[in-house]
Amino acid sequence: MPIADSLTLSEAEIDRLLGDDVGYGDLTTRLAGIAAAPGEIVFSARDALVLCGVEEAARMFARLGASVRFSAPTGLAASPGTVLLKAEGSAGALHAGWKACQILMEWASGVALATAKIVAAAETAAPGVRVVCTRKCVPYTKTLALKAVLAGGAEVHRLGLSETVMLFAEHRVFFPSPDDLKAIIARVRRVAPEQAVMMEVSSVAEALAAADAMADVIQLEKFSPEEIGAVVGGIVKRADGRPVIAAAGGINAQNAGLYAASGADVLVTSSPYYAKPADIQVRLTPR
Amino acid sequence: MPIADSLTLSEAEIDRLLGDDVGYGDLTTRLAGIAAAPGEIVFSARDALVLCGVEEAARMFARLGASVRFSAPTGLAASPGTVLLKAEGSAGALHAGWKACQILMEWASGVALATAKIVAAAETAAPGVRVVCTRKCVPYTKTLALKAVLAGGAEVHRLGLSETVMLFAEHRVFFPSPDDLKAIIARVRRVAPEQAVMMEVSSVAEALAAADAMADVIQLEKFSPEEIGAVVGGIVKRADGRPVIAAAGGINAQNAGLYAASGADVLVTSSPYYAKPADIQVRLTPR
Amino acid sequence: MPIADSLTLSEAEIDRLLGDDVGYGDLTTRLAGIAAAPGEIVFSARDALVLCGVEEAARMFARLGASVRFSAPTGLAASPGTVLLKAEGSAGALHAGWKACQILMEWASGVALATAKIVAAAETAAPGVRVVCTRKCVPYTKTLALKAVLAGGAEVHRLGLSETVMLFAEHRVFFPSPDDLKAIIARVRRVAPEQAVMMEVSSVAEALAAADAMADVIQLEKFSPEEIGAVVGGIVKRADGRPVIAAAGGINAQNAGLYAASGADVLVTSSPYYAKPADIQVRLTPR
């Protein structure tokens, strides 16, 4: 499941990862007098995982002066025991990068795996349904989090507030007639016809009204699968497949199949961002 | 449970939080034509939580031109319904800050709450036992994550590699006699007598050897409570209370009481970093 | 024509504006021995302009220790003589900020004015037609350039490559059947149903094929107004107003009326980014 190599961390973001953990060098190897000894580090999957962050880990080792000998690609579905990354260098360099690289890959691969599980559950229940992840990632993790959800086979729901139109009830209350969805959507479409108009709704009736008002994407917030079914059944799609029905709120690997089977086109989820990290084994030895 | 106001985000980190979500302004309020309408936003706890990140959220609203009317302190144990933050401003500013501030506070408060639960469980089982959090936080979240674990009543285990000595087996293998703990610890103490020497061990025998070698902190990696008890029982503490016995590996709110009761001085955990975010309700309305 | 206050420069971007021009203080006032003398600076429009960048200029003077006494809002259509910004402070501070603020406002207001002229020409010829500006702004000016085109009454075509789908011929050549627009668009819509699909075409026939393939936005690259008319006449819009017909390539204030009258829904232009700066008069005097 290869992803575009155009999504990567900046040099400043690599600076930051190293600076946060080992900004002034590795104290322990220095005091132990072993910093210059040659060594090897091997990262391998302890459990099944979907690999992510490995290119960034490789860049970190290179910055520390170690030589990367092998690097599996982000997106790889690795079985237990699969070697993910190998590097050689001084004990000082390897110890400096060890945990920061491990934490990076474990966290990103955990997000990727959690995503992949939702994708698989959805796909099994309703082939073709799409999983998209929200912008509600952990603060400061945006680039990595996006890379991880892509690695897991999902797509991005919206990157932020500056490039997508999503009308919440909290927008509508600022209109003179908050329930006149037609007027609200027409206003937005008039000033920005190129934009897809997404609207969040909280009842079946609102969903049907949004469809009637020509919303492009109708986001059903915390609907039960049955309610989703009612929306899907009550709407005749336009020739271009719109409105797209997006189910959101509490979707995870356990219930993704049910939501997918309900007839939604898209499942919107934030749950992978808070996934348990993957378990990656590290062997750091002299050579 | 107030924490030092000296732990705060830099201006650049506030820049980043805003830039990541709303770098080019809020598209929806702009297209809806409501950006200039006056509004109010109120954040309140939906469930019990330990508040964190609120000072940073307040700074974000101020940057956006909104006026903060009320702000509860980081560290507050809030019951459901407690108002956490109130701001007034244009709909454009409030919508621009809404989710970024909510996600920030939910994430940080979730970490703080998870920490507080472990602290409470430990304290109940063994008053005086200390909970400390590792450096294994989610990449890029270090400052916020530390603030959150402090808000939850824990302390920091180690900030990174540059300022603490922690001897792992992966260091020992670079010594001619990896099992000669006395020589290894003596070497470190000789070159850096001011440092506390922490050593990770993986068996009761190793723990006792580390004590004999005058380690200051002995970190028991993935020991059962019974094994911890064996270590505690087998060691006579020095007059200054050392060696400190630190239990690590898989400790969470469910088992923290058991680990605390085992006799360890310190429980080392990374689990709060991956906690479920707190649930914070937001009301955004015209005024 | 007020715009959302959520679009603003970061603190680091203000740092940069000052650092680029006056990073080590103002040499001339220092050597002249007049740096501490009290003064006043007044910026006013020499020609008609659409104001932009004034909030940032005000922040720059504040950073330099001057006091801003008056500041007109970004978006203001100012007639000759209109006062835009007034500040008081030491001659050193005022001279330090003078040109950097003037250049900032002149450049941004020039972009805003050029945009406003295109918007006005289009609106006159065909009320309701929309003007949108591309991502092809001058390198490093993105935030300011967007603020300026919004101030001038246009909208954003696409912010960058990461959040919009725009299919060029250069994408199609990587498909097995580059001319099978239906298959190409269907592929994208299948994997990302929430996205609006924009396609650039270079002939009337291609435009009609794109409409048939259910493109959401059809961008006509360098079409004559007559060719645009042929496309508009040859397409039956769907109920939601799609496909949106966007004319692009060489549109400016001179020809915007013609293009607008051709029946396009949207005019896409980069020309304001290279506009002549506005002319702002500065009076800097002792007080």
Add this chain to the structure above:
Amino acid sequence: MPIADSLTLSEAEIDRLLGDDVGYGDLTTRLAGIAAAPGEIVFSARDALVLCGVEEAARMFARLGASVRFSAPTGLAASPGTVLLKAEGSAGALHAGWKACQILMEWASGVALATAKIVAAAETAAPGVRVVCTRKCVPYTKTLALKAVLAGGAEVHRLGLSETVMLFAEHRVFFPSPDDLKAIIARVRRVAPEQAVMMEVSSVAEALAAADAMADVIQLEKFSPEEIGAVVGGIVKRADGRPVIAAAGGINAQNAGLYAASGADVLVTSSPYYAKPADIQVRLTPR
């Protein structure tokens, strides 16, 4: 016309160029499923241009994982059809860099070409006259803008406020006797004898007084060629060629010859910064 390789963008500035356009990867190639396909990109001059920014474009492609196969040097006067840059890589990488690199080179080469035209016009009219560009470049473009004017054969008038002395009327009003140019210049020269003292004047009489006061550079603001001639004729240069007569205000390729012929030593201009971008053709194909 090779320029010093010591003028280049920092790593952070390359980070920024990529981040501004493609911070989270290229959405279109990813959704189209073509990101991994091998391709080639070739940039060539459509019209005559003076190349600039190509080294930075090459660095951008390298960051994206593409391989640069050919790169012409900044400063090259390219005729239509000249190949400027070639790179190979995945379609994802090439599409990610395409427009950002094109815009960069078009903008910088447009500035370089506009500069070269002024230089050529001046040189033709008065061999040896020098063209220098002001600090009034587009905000945030300083490094690139300087590189471009150097590529076009001009020099830098002043880099900013911190390193050159330029006395405006707005400085003189802070002196007790604003018209006593001798006292003003003597004061500056006394405290900083190493500095060249530049003075802007607005009449022939003032220019002659500045010469009498031993100014090093006399900047004639918005003088007609005839007035410049009067100044040149009225001044006897010192043995070291001073005062240097610099003509400023509204100089461009059309009138540069006239100004050069007027007898000024230096023509000061900001006009290249707002030049029309060069036209660079791009071919992006599979291989």
Add this chain to the structure above:
Amino acid sequence: MPIADSLTLSEAEIDRLLGDDVGYGDLTTRLAGIAAAPGEIVFSARDALVLCGVEEAARMFARLGASVRFSAPTGLAASPGTVLLKAEGSAGALHAGWKACQILMEWASGVALATAKIVAAAETAAPGVRVVCTRKCVPYTKTLALKAVLAGGAEVHRLGLSETVMLFAEHRVFFPSPDDLKAIIARVRRVAPEQAVMMEVSSVAEALAAADAMADVIQLEKFSPEEIGAVVGGIVKRADGRPVIAAAGGINAQNAGLYAASGADVLVTSSPYYAKPADIQVRLTPR
């Protein structure tokens, strides 16, 4: 001796000063349980000093949440016991800022004092002689170092390589005739007539040749006062006071008088950058 308020640290530089010393809060006050206790901090001169860095220290305390009650100005010549800065706030905030602010002010005031001593020695020996400091400051300290030398009454020799022309022997060896100073200087003056041309020489003969070649500033590298006298005596100054004779190499407070008396116009020195820090007393108490 007030200096222009236009020379100041950026927000990012303040971020850095705090981040370097107290990036994750003050551990000691937190563990001691005293972080919230109200306190007061007073900085005063223990020995005579020339104050510098106090504005930046005040900004640091403000960032930490403390309230600055009094702040003397940079440039103040303080006698022992003079209060320099007072702030109130929590013990946590005051301890967090204490040493970072003290070190900042001590270092900057040490540089300022050392500068002032050279200035005074020179002025006493030869009223009107000027002291200028080189670009050879301690890495990363440029802004602060410049502020300090200005505070001490000196000026800046050159800010860096990008804005001044200084011809060393190491440049001349790249010319076909390295000893033809006339040709070399003429070349530079021809391409950049606005620039002052500085030339470093290493013998009296070379100095005289440089004068003959119309250098603007002749920098005598490691000349004895007698040799300087020979140069001064051998040169007839032009009407504008040029060539300026600058003595460089090993000048400090002890020998500045001798060098000044030798007849040089300018003394060039780097010695203040490595000065002993000033001694500032701090009282931090509860209130």
Add this chain to the structure above:
Amino acid sequence: MPIADSLTLSEAEIDRLLGDDVGYGDLTTRLAGIAAAPGEIVFSARDALVLCGVEEAARMFARLGASVRFSAPTGLAASPGTVLLKAEGSAGALHAGWKACQILMEWASGVALATAKIVAAAETAAPGVRVVCTRKCVPYTKTLALKAVLAGGAEVHRLGLSETVMLFAEHRVFFPSPDDLKAIIARVRRVAPEQAVMMEVSSVAEALAAADAMADVIQLEKFSPEEIGAVVGGIVKRADGRPVIAAAGGINAQNAGLYAASGADVLVTSSPYYAKPADIQVRLTPR
């Protein structure tokens, strides 16, 4: 005396070093017309020094497009004449890097040498005594300063306020009983048992009380060697060698032997940070 390669400057810090000195290219070589000429630069020790900063200098030349031909390692004790760094490239690149690299290496090697002298004096007088350097380095130089003191054979006393506990009298005054050292230390140890507790004292009696209170490190502030001896003689060390006796205040190469002989375990010094730069000879020639 090799040091861990894990202590290095970030890319942004290299950006800064170049930007500070040569941000817009080297003016002199450009104007002289020699920028493209091929040349060679060789740095060698003029006096004995302990090398530091050479890796960073090499990275700077690489950034400028020069080729590094030889580079000695940080930590090398170089005798006069030893070649430290050689690079080849254009005269423009070599001149651009010359002084910035020289200043960097001279400053860092000066700090390293000063450190090494203290270390040697201490070691000679009392083999095994350790020298540690404080956090009181010159503002903004932290990474380089630490690298230099390590290169000189010392260790780090404390990195900053966030990771070490150091109790000053200024902390104690916030306690109800400032003289009850037992209660104060017990409080800290109770909440953070893993931390080493350092306490600064100002009299022999206080030192003995601190020992009695189980401090881990007792820092004797400005004690005479005799007073240190009294402390050492009055304390019985615990089995793990604690309390460690650290002498601080005014220690330098001249008196380090005396302090070392007094019986202290550790000498704490800031003096190397303000050392005279090393003297490095540079030869820059055509090739």
